[in-house]
Amino acid sequence: MRRAALLLPVITGALLAGCAALPADTARAQQAQQATADSLQRRLAGLTPGPPQACLPLNILPSSGVQTKGYGSTILYVVGRDLIYRNDTTGGCERIAQSDILVTRQLQGRACRGDIATTVDPASRMQTGSCAFGDFVPYRRAK
Template sequence: MRLAPPMLIAAGLLAGCAATPEQQAAQAERDAGHAAELAQQLDGFTAGDAQACLPVNTTRRTRYYGDTILYEVSGRLVYRTDTTGGCNLERDDILVTQTPIGRLCRGDIARTIDRTSRFQTGSCALGAFVPYRKTTEG
């Protein structure tokens, strides 16, 4: 079967987008590092029931671990949301969310912007917000 030239070009572009084994190994290593950092950050905290929304005026700090975002409310309370990916959070881009109702909700779309060029570099959907409370030691 003979492919038309445009189809060959499209097939070549798709093949060029496929990750090499080295890139896949590097990504797996980054993912393992993010998982270890996240586990360390949440050590001593207990997860609660997931919530659909998070009031943005209560958060004082945001941290990124791969496709996971932690919103710190206090030293004893953080909220975790897992994104759909695609936000380039590990590149030190700026996370931009728009919330006319004063809270972030599951399914809201977040965008990332390059710090230097101010061009959009990605977007992702936010997941449910899981509260993690510091376990009191007896």
């Protein structure tokens, strides 16, 4: 009984120390999330969203020179200066922001809502994540 009484303050202190680190980690994660949101907002500045589409048009594929950029769980297909398609995924493909490759399999010849994409590390060629596409929202520069 006496040993348990002596260990209780040590165990309690260790548990409290572990909990003390959580707010700092949470704050860092929130700052990173806010930085990603700010970066996405800057990238879409000056563009107006159009009606959501279930699929990307057939000519808008990464193999056709379209750049794919990751902002957290959001993927942008940059067609040009005046047209960007935004897709808010289910999450899991965030590593394309750190240079992982986005791999899609278009069964219909184009990417559509509900299709599954995976991310692959370019060096190891190991799969690092996966996500499902949401609607594709075109953002266009007002003329």
